[in-house]
Amino acid sequence: MTGRGRGRRSSRQSALVIASRRRGTVAPEHHPESPTQPPLKLVTFDVGGRSLGAPITQVRETVEMRPVTPVFGTPPAIIGLMSLRGEILAVLDVAALLGYPPARRDPTSRLLVADVGHAQAAILVDQLGPLHTVTSDAIATAPDTLPEEEGALLLGVVSRPERPLPVLDLARVLAAPPLRAYLGEEPPRSHER
């Protein structure tokens, strides 16, 4: 259930740290509005009928839906366990954490494998969207009007022409109180630079 060893290989920084570190290295043509800011790529997906985003640095890969084995006694956010190339991963339903309607489980459903360094887990999403590239400063702080539990999990909100896109911080998601006992402790903030 822990499966931490492999996830710690690339970085232990928060998403923001990573974003700041890569600023300036991203090609300015990817973001014509603010050529000076390093571009931030977001993986977009739908959960419970709502579009969400997640930094690509916190995503290891995306896979198709596959059999999930339910586990007795786990919180509602943990759907069960699955095997990915021999690695056992927990499958999470973030809708249950966010208070959204529960995610569908059908052939079009996808699994987003999150890797936040110390923890890995698969997140069930209704549908994957295109990559969305924004500058780092384009992420605004989430408004206070959002519910407490949702706001605690968000990195921020990216404004888009059509709709604002809430951006999840997968590290916080994996460290959410109901899951903490199952996915391991978040490392101390002292590692930040």
Add this chain to the structure above:
Amino acid sequence: MSDRKRSARFGLRAQIMLTILLVGVAEGAIGAYRVYRAHREWSGSAYLGRHFERFEAHRKDLGEGLAAAAALAVRGFRLGDALRDDALDQLPDVTQALAETAAPDLVMLVDARRRTVRGRGLTTLPDDELARSRLVADALSGLVLTAQLAVVGDEVYQVSSAPARSSDDDVVRGALILGTRLSRMAQRLAEQSNADPTQRVRLVLAKQSGNIYFAAFPDDEMAGLAEALHPERWRVIQDGQREVNVIAHNGALWHFHQSDLVRGYDGGELGDLGDFYILRQANEQQRFEERVSESLSSLVLTGLLTLAVGWLLAWFITRRINLYVAATEDLARGQGDLTRRLEVGRRDELGRLAENLNAVFGHIHDLAAKVQRAAFQVGASSAEISAASRQMLDGAQEQARKTESSTAAVTELSASIQQVAENATEATRVARKSGAAVEDAISRMSGIRTTVDEAAARIQDLGESGKRIGNIVEVIRQISDQTTLLALNAAIEAAHAGEHGKGFAVVADEVSSLAKRVGQSARDIEELIATIREQTVEAVRAMDAGTREVEEGTKLVTHTLADLHSLLQVVEDTAQAVQEQAVASDEIARNMDAVQRIAADVLSSSEEAVDQGEHLHRLAHGLEESVKGFRIDASRIVDEAPALPPSEAPKALGKGKG
């Protein structure tokens, strides 16, 4: 006619009387013939001659039998040896044995010395007379005597003898003589001749000189017999048409038969003994005459009686018949009183004849009455017929005129019917053509339906192909989805690779946008296929509707064709009917010609009818005249004659009306 009647009346009575008379005469003739036959049978000396011949034959048989018996006895007892040895006592009684077997009246055994050593029936004859007897001498001389007559004592015998010779030297030692009394033979002859004692024949042996040796008469009738036998005393009587000699003796006439001379032994002599006479009392002539007279008198009496009975019978029968004849004579002449009736009298055949005649009179009476009335009615009717015939004549002339105009009209009708028949034939032709066209239309519609079915099948195939394309597009879409996923993963990898992954990120981005376009294209194709499918379903539905329409049309056209066929049939029938009508109208036209001719005939017939009506009137008058002669009781005339039996009634009624 009256002559014939009279002769018939005479004939009936005469026939009855003649028949009865003939019966009587035939009976008398038969009786006379019987008398004659009886007389013929009993009369005549020929009858007696036959008796004598029988007697002689019997006598000879008897003599030969005795001779044989004697010879047997001599040989059987060896009488010769016994006489030689004088040993008769040692033998059984020869005479006794012979008496028991041959039953002779005389048995005499004599020895050579002419002595009777054994004898029976000769006890009174002394030996010396025997010694002189020529019979004994002949017997001892060795002769065999057979059926010789011999007078021995008072009796006449017929004797036979056999010599007895000794066996060693063949010397005659004696003789055995056997004899039968002539009276015994005469008795037998008499008994055999007739059952009536008075009619029996009698045998007499006598010489013409008057010496009677034997006569089968009682002693009290013997007197005068010898004289009566003499030919001079014979009488002649008429026996039928012949004259015969008879002997008159003892108050009666005797038929007789005289034999030839008879030889025999009389004492010491052998010579003529005389003649045999056979006599029978000749009372037949008298009896015959009595019978004849009886027959004649009975014949006459019978004749008279039959005549009287016949006349009575004939009178009794013809009396009533004559009454009927008289009653019918007037009617036979065609006039008379038809109300008269005969007296029936006794209910025998003639009574029934009278009843039947009365019934016939009744019928004739009713018939004549009806004829009279009918004649009157016919007279009246014939006048009406004449008038009607004249009317008919007028009508026939009118009919002839009308018939002519009708004939013309029918000829015109026939022509127009011919025209109609041609039109109907034309209509038939057109209708047939239409039928062929409709059949062609039906076959074409069938072709359309086949084509539409094929098109529907193609469209179905098209739908199937769209489905397969959809499957393929689904695969493409899945591939594009996976490609998108892969491109995302590649982008993620590229992001993780940092600066080094930049180029790869671009490629991944390209791949991703490509996959997105592929997915979009697949979705467009899917939409297109869905549209095609909808249109296919729509087309198939339209095809089905078209097929149904074609079917409906085919059905409609088929019905139309059937209707057309019916119409054609109707038109053909009409044409046929019109054709027949044309033939019939021709026939009518021809018939009208015939009718015209017939009308002409009717015209002439009507003229004839007028003449005939007048003729009928004259005939009725004549008929009335013909029955006027009969007297008829007018009160008895009724429509239906009551005397008639029911079966006859309708016939008589019909006649009355006619």
